[in-house]
Amino acid sequence: xxxLLVLLLAVTQVEPLSWWTDMQTPLTVMVHGDDLADSRVLxxxxxxxxxxxxxxxxxxxxxxxxxxxxxxxxxxxKANEPGTYRITLCKGKKKTGFDYQIAPRRQGSADRxxxxxxxxVYLIMSDRFRDGDPTNNSTPSTREKADxxxxxxxxxxxxxxxxxxxxxxxxxxxxxxxPTPLLLDDEAAWSYxxxxxxxxxxxxxRYGTNESYKEMVATAxxxxxxxxxxxxxxxxxxAHWWMKDLPYRDWINQFDEFTNTNNVFSANYDxxxxxxxxxxxxxxxxxxxxxxxxxxxxxxLRYFQQWxxxxxxxxDLDGLRVDTYPYIEKVPGAEWLAAIRKEYPHLNIxxxxxxxxxxxxxxWQSGAKNFDGFDSHLQTVMDFPTxxxxxxxxxxxxxxxxxxxxxxxxxxxxxxxxxxxxxxxLFVGNHDMDRFADVVKDNDPRRIKMGHALVAxxxxxxxxxxxxxxxMRSTDRSRGHSTLRRALPKADTLTTAEKDMFDYVSRLYTWxxxxxxxxxxxxxHFLGRDxxxxxxxxxxxxxxxxxxxxxxxxxxxxTEHYAEILSRYKAKGVNVMTGEEVDLARHDLKAAPLxxxxxxxxx
Numbered sequence: 001x002x003x004l005l006v007l008l009l010a011v012t013q014v015e016p017l018s019w020w021t022d023m024q025t026p027l028t029v030m031v032h033g034d035d036l037a038d039s040r041v042l043x044x045x046x047x048x049x050x051x052x053x054x055x056x057x058x059x060x061x062x063x064x065x066x067x068x069x070x071x072x073x074x075x076x077x078k079a080n081e082p083g084t085y086r087i088t089l090c091k092g093k094k095k096t097g098f099d100y101q102i103a104p105r106r107q108g109s110a111d112r113x114x115x116x117x118x119x120x121v122y123l124i125m126s127d128r129f130r131d132g133d134p135t136n137n138s139t140p141s142t143r144e145k146a147d148x149x150x151x152x153x154x155x156x157x158x159x160x161x162x163x164x165x166x167x168x169x170x171x172x173x174x175x176x177x178x179p180t181p182l183l184l185d186d187e188a189a190w191s192y193x194x195x196x197x198x199x200x201x202x203x204x205x206r207y208g209t210n211e212s213y214k215e216m217v218a219t220a221x222x223x224x225x226x227x228x229x230x231x232x233x234x235x236x237x238x239a240h241w242w243m244k245d246l247p248y249r250d251w252i253n254q255f256d257e258f259t260n261t262n263n264v265f266s267a268n269y270d271x272x273x274x275x276x277x278x279x280x281x282x283x284x285x286x287x288x289x290x291x292x293x294x295x296x297x298x299x300x301l302r303y304f305q306q307w308x309x310x311x312x313x314x315x316d317l318d319g320l321r322v323d324t325y326p327y328i329e330k331v332p333g334a335e336w337l338a339a340i341r342k343e344y345p346h347l348n349i350x351x352x353x354x355x356x357x358x359x360x361x362x363x364w365q366s367g368a369k370n371f372d373g374f375d376s377h378l379q380t381v382m383d384f385p386t387x388x389x390x391x392x393x394x395x396x397x398x399x400x401x402x403x404x405x406x407x408x409x410x411x412x413x414x415x416x417x418x419x420x421x422x423x424x425x426l427f428v429g430n431h432d433m434d435r436f437a438d439v440v441k442d443n444d445p446r447r448i449k450m451g452h453a454l455v456a457x458x459x460x461x462x463x464x465x466x467x468x469x470x471x472m473r474s475t476d477r478s479r480g481h482s483t484l485r486r487a488l489p490k491a492d493t494l495t496t497a498e499k500d501m502f503d504y505v506s507r508l509y510t511w512x513x514x515x516x517x518x519x520x521x522x523x524x525h526f527l528g529r530d531x532x533x534x535x536x537x538x539x540x541x542x543x544x545x546x547x548x549x550x551x552x553x554x555x556x557x558x559t560e561h562y563a564e565i566l567s568r569y570k571a572k573g574v575n576v577m578t579g580e581e582v583d584l585a586r587h588d589l590k591a592a593p594l595x596x597x598x599x600x601x602x603x
Contacts, residue, residue, distance in 0.1 A: 009032045009089060009096035015239065015303070017201050020105040021079050024343045025309050028302050029075045031089070032245070033096065036073040037066040039089035043077075046051050046099065051086035059085045060104055063217055067247035067299070074299060077267050106316070110463050114319045114348035115176045115226050118421040120456075121463040122174035124162060125431045125485040126182055126207060127192040129466055132160030139205045142184075143239075144191045146206070151475075151482045154192040159208035159216050165488060170503075172469045173509025176226035178321050180431060182207045186239040187289050189506065193431075194230075195323060196237030196290050198518045201309050216314045226318035228350070229311055233304045233336060234327045235290040243291065253283035253292040259293070260284050264356045265326040269363050282329045295332035305339040312344060325351035325378065326364060337377035350380035350425050350461075354432075358385045358414035367419020374589045383424040383460055385411045390428050390454055394440045394447045397478040398531045398550055405533035405550050408454065409525060412535075415459070422520055424460035428452070429468055437471040445471055445497060446594035450548060453596035456508045457537060457546045459523055469505040470498040504577075511576050515600075517542050524565050530555055532591070536565050543569050544576075545584065545599040549591040557589040557597070567599075571600035 013032040041061050044051040052140045058081035065074050073089065079102045088097040115121065131137065137146035137156035147153045162179060169177060181194035184204040194204070203213045217227045236243075236252075245253065261284030267273040268281065285292045291317060295301050311317060320340070325333070353364045362368045365381045389407040398404020427435040427449040442448035448471045455462045466488055474484040489498065512518055517539050525535035531551040537544045543565070549555045559566065562584075571585035576598045582589075584601065591597055 005576060006287065009036065011036070011089070011093045011096050011098050014098055014100070015201055016306050018101040018103060019079050020103050020313055021082055022105045023079070023309070024110075025305060027077045027079060027121060028299070028306070029077060029100070030247070030299070030303060031073045031075060032071055032242070035070050035091065036089055037070040039073055039091045041075060042090065044088070044089040045084045046084045046086050056085065057081070058083050059100070069245055069247050069588060070246045071245055074526045077177065092513045105313070109313060110344060112318070112344060113346055113348060115461065116348065116519070117459075117461050118513070118516070119175040119226065119461060120173055120512065121176045121178050121228065122169045122172060122463060123430055123463055123465045124177060124179045125157070125466065126162070126194060127154055127157040128485045128487055129157045129487055130161030130165050131156035131158060132162070132164045133208070135159050136206055136208065142186050142204065142206055143188045146150050151479055152190060154206065155487065156206070157487070158206065159203070159212050159375055160281060160519065161390060163219055166220060166225060170223060170225065172464060172506055173513060174464055175224070175513065176228060176318065177220060177294060178230060178463070181230045182213060185237055187237055189377060195232055196235070196239070197232055198237045198239045199241065201310070210314070211547065217317065221316070228319040228321050229315070229317050230321045230323060231308060232323040233293060233333070234324045235286045235292050238289040238291060247299065248297055250294050253285070253294045258285065260290060261286060261327055265353075266360060268326060268330050269370070269374070282503060286327060295329045295336060301332050301336060304336055308340050309338070311344050312340070312347065319347060320349045322351045322378070326353050326355065330374070334374070334376050341377055348379050348423070350382060351376070351378045353381045354384055356385050356388060358411060358417055361385055361415035362419070365419045365423070368417065379459065380423045380425055383426045384415070386424070386458065387427055390451055391436070391439055393550055395452060396441050404531035404549055406527060408533055409527045412458070412523065412525060415523070421459045425463055426455050426458055426460035426465040427465065429453055429465045430463070431465065431485055432481060433478060435472060435474050436468055437473045438477060438484070443473065444594065445501060448488040450550065450594060450596050452505055452508055453546070453598060454548060456512050457544060457598060459537070462512070464505070464509070464510065469502050470494065471501040482550060494515065507577060515544065517544055526561055528555070528558070534562065536562070538565065541603050545573065545601055545603050547591055547597040549593065549595050552593050554593055555591045557591055559584050560587055569601045570603050573599040576600050
């Protein structure tokens with residue numbers, strides 16, 4: 001953005017950075033500078049970089065208002081024609097100006113498709129994944145410098161590293177990429193995670209630039225991959241530029257002393273909850289360097305609506321992931337999502353609703369039949385109940401009542417609570433929990449493969465955490481999450497065991513891509529009291545049969561129990577992992593210890 005300084009006024013921030021014609025979302029530009037309140041506004045078209053004398057109908061001021069700080073001005077604008085416009089702010093004899101660009105909207109942008117249950121999402125911890133450009137590991141404009149010996153510091157992963165590994169990501173069977181936040185996080189330490197944003201409109205220079213991010217998305221699209229942006233509307237970072245001069249005192253939730261959130265998500269739907277608990281849940285701070293944003297402030301809500309829409313339009317994104325969703329003020333949080341989905345009716349947004357049990361998660365999914373009529377407008381939620389069930393089923397031998405794979409059966413029995421079970425994001429590991437390979441009993445690769453097999457065949461959208469395709473483990477679990485957020489191993493360093501795991505994962509998720517019955521089929525499941533679990537994903541034409549044996553002994557597959565559904569299809573099918581024929585009419589089929597049989601059968 002080009003700013004023109006005239007006399008004593010100065011503009012330091014203009015957000016959004018630009019806009020487009022033919023948008024549903026009203027445009028309100030937030031301008032920050034020196035004593036801008038009550039400025040008179042003049043808008044002129046430009047020619048050859050210079051303002052023309054006449055005012056314009058291409059960009060029209062429809063309203064303006066001040067904030068509590070005299071250094072802000074909010075401009076309501078209507079974008080009618082593409083072009084670059086000079087916006088001049090005048091106050092007495094002082095004035096300042098800046099150029100503002102309106103672009104034509106990309107054809108078909110509003111109707112863009114998104115990630116669905118036909119996809120598999122690959123999660124990247126951006127700073128740790130791959131250092132593709134060592135020249136940007138530390139920059140003069142950012143405080144924390146790269147230090148690969150510091151387990152809690154920055155290591156240099158970047159946008160170029162993501163681009164460099166796209167062919168590998170495709171080889172896993174994944175079809176979409178979710179990088180952790182790439183926006184500027186300029187905290188003095190612990191900034192590598194990216195969840196304490198310092199500037200909502202600029203990529204952190206240690207990752208790249210806005211332009212390189214946009215090109216990363218274009219490269220992904222050329223390769224057949226989708227990109228999700230990780231967004232954090234609940235909190236910013238203490239280093240955000242506006243923390244030195246807030247527009248309003250209630251721009252953030254403030255207390256007389258530092259006050260944490262109570263993490264009581266249930267207060268949002270608990271009929272017995274006190275207002276004290278409810279407010280503290282949404283208004284308490286996530287952590288010391290993370291001021292809690294107050295979306296009940298209408299200017300902030302509009303700011304965040306435009307922020308999400310700007311990045312979708314600018315970078316041509318395929319979806320969003322929302323961090324710490326239940327921490328946000330409930331009603332304006334739903335209004336934030338509703339505005340995005342109004343602009344992009346087919347765009348999927350997945351929210352982190354890290355809570356349990358199932359009723360506590362399903363409440364946040366759009367379409368859930370909530371007792372209070374609340375609809376979040378959040379299409380997809382992260383399926384923490386199923387993640388927990390799979391982990392608990394495989395972290396020990398499960399030889400007790402209610403243990404083992406009974407946990408998975410029981411959690412799927414709660415599927416009636418969701419708005420759409422095929423829109424659940426299903427996983428066994430992510431960047432905020434111990435590596436799956438760390439927690440399964442004996443770190444057994446057979447158990448790890450079982451976890452992947454369940455994620456790939458149960459209802460929902462599977463997600464792989466980078467490195468899990470190799471059964472990656474933490475270097476030192478006693479040091480916390482930083483040691484699980486490792487760089488992706490290089491191909492020439494892989495062990496035989498890592499290659500074997502990758503081969504299994506790759507074949508599994510690649511097969512899944514071409515199986516609509518897995519993407520949208522119904523589920524019928526059968527509980528075994530011998531630490532086995534059988535289920536069918538089926539539709540009117542075909543089915544997939546899955547038999548999981550989490551016991552350390554061979555188990556019989558009781559095909560006679562499945563007559564009610566097997567009778568609809570041919571008895572013979574194909575083992576999708578080996579290509580061998582399987583006759584499901586036989587009553588002497590066996591399952592090897594710690595294995596998952598997946599059979600494609602036809603009507």
